[in-house]
Amino acid sequence: MKILGRSIGRFAVRPGAHSTGRVSGWHISHLPFSRLLGKTVYMTEPAVNRLRALLDPMPASMDTSHGYLDLLEARHEVPDTITQRLMRSSVVPVIYERAWRPLLGRLAKGLTGPSMAGERQYVRGQLRLKPGHTVLDLACGPGNFTRDLAGAVRPGGLVVGVDASPTMLARAIADTLDHPEVGYLRGDAERLPFADASFDAVCCFAALHMFGDPWAALDHMIRVLRPGGRIALLVSHRPESGLGAAIGSAIGTASGQRMFGQNEIHDALAQRGLTDIRQYITGFAQFLSASKA
Numbered sequence: 001m002k003i004l005g006r007s008i009g010r011f012a013v014r015p016g017a018h019s020t021g022r023v024s025g026w027h028i029s030h031l032p033f034s035r036l037l038g039k040t041v042y043m044t045e046p047a048v049n050r051l052r053a054l055l056d057p058m059p060a061s062m063d064t065s066h067g068y069l070d071l072l073e074a075r076h077e078v079p080d081t082i083t084q085r086l087m088r089s090s091v092v093p094v095i096y097e098r099a100w101r102p103l104l105g106r107l108a109k110g111l112t113g114p115s116m117a118g119e120r121q122y123v124r125g126q127l128r129l130k131p132g133h134t135v136l137d138l139a140c141g142p143g144n145f146t147r148d149l150a151g152a153v154r155p156g157g158l159v160v161g162v163d164a165s166p167t168m169l170a171r172a173i174a175d176t177l178d179h180p181e182v183g184y185l186r187g188d189a190e191r192l193p194f195a196d197a198s199f200d201a202v203c204c205f206a207a208l209h210m211f212g213d214p215w216a217a218l219d220h221m222i223r224v225l226r227p228g229g230r231i232a233l234l235v236s237h238r239p240e241s242g243l244g245a246a247i248g249s250a251i252g253t254a255s256g257q258r259m260f261g262q263n264e265i266h267d268a269l270a271q272r273g274l275t276d277i278r279q280y281i282t283g284f285a286q287f288l289s290a291s292k293a
């Protein structure tokens with residue numbers, strides 16, 4: 001297809017060994033994952049155009065040769081913790097949705113915490129999603145929540161999955177073939193590349209505690225949320241006292257993740273002017289949601 005390597009407006013499609021065709025005027029990229037799975041990975045024109053419209057500042061060019069918009073340099077710096085290394089590995093993204101996340105989630109939430117289906121129901125409900133809404137799924141991993149959120153904003157909505165890990169995003173797009181209202185972008189949570197008030201809702205699950213600067217990321221999430229929009233977070237929880245406090249601290253040390261105190265995120269949301277804050281603590285996990293005034 002002639003479109004490869006051609007500049008379309010301000011959107012430059014980089015020539016790549018894996019790029020082989022196009023759909024609806026945009027190129028198709030065959031990725032290692034998609035070859036393994038026998039699938040074709042592509043970005044649809046509506047998703048790309050809508051995603052582009054949210055960017056600020058607009059980059060001079062964007063690499064799409066891997067099937068997602070890549071706004072990070074190849075060797076982007078993230079904290080060098082064991083958890084971050086696992087997120088960038090080639091193995092964890094493959095087993096993440098079916099095994100890794102349900103298992104570690106259960107250990108963190110405890111026996112009485114919600115199932116994965118319960119988490120998805122919680123997010124949809126707390127974000128108060130409607131057809132046509134534009135949603136940010138920050139630290140989307142392999143798109144396990146991104147795809148579900150897309151079902152709640154259909155028709156006419158858009159869910160943008162952002163993650164820093166190329167292997168997680170490769171898995172995400174390989175699994176998102178039948179969701180034209182989903183777009184993926186490789187970016188840093190601590191400097192989100194979107195215009196103010198771009199999103200009706202923001203979801204950031206199981207990630208804030210692994211960011212180098214969670215407060216910068218929280219500021220960006222609130223900045224890109226429109227007034228009246230909802231934010232939903234799943235973060236770590238360190239019990240205040242007893243055996244739980246000791247175990248919580250040990251988990252933090254072993255994993256390199258921050259263990260947030262019971263009031264830390266709640267107070268951070270309140271200090272930033274958010275209202276209608278709801279919090280649900282279960283085991284070493286806490287769910288929070290809030291509205292931007």
Ligand SMILES: C[S@@+](CC[C@H](N)C(=O)[O-])C[C@H]1O[C@@H](n2cnc3c(N)ncnc32)[C@H](O)[C@@H]1O
Nearest residue numbers: 087139140141163164165168188189205206207
């Ligand atoms: C545990 S996964 C969460 C995936 C999904 N949200 C969930 O709840 O299952 C955490 C994700 O955060 C991403 N991540 C870590 N630091 C990041 C950063 N600074 N910017 C964007 N993504 C980041 C990792 O690559 C990983 O995919």
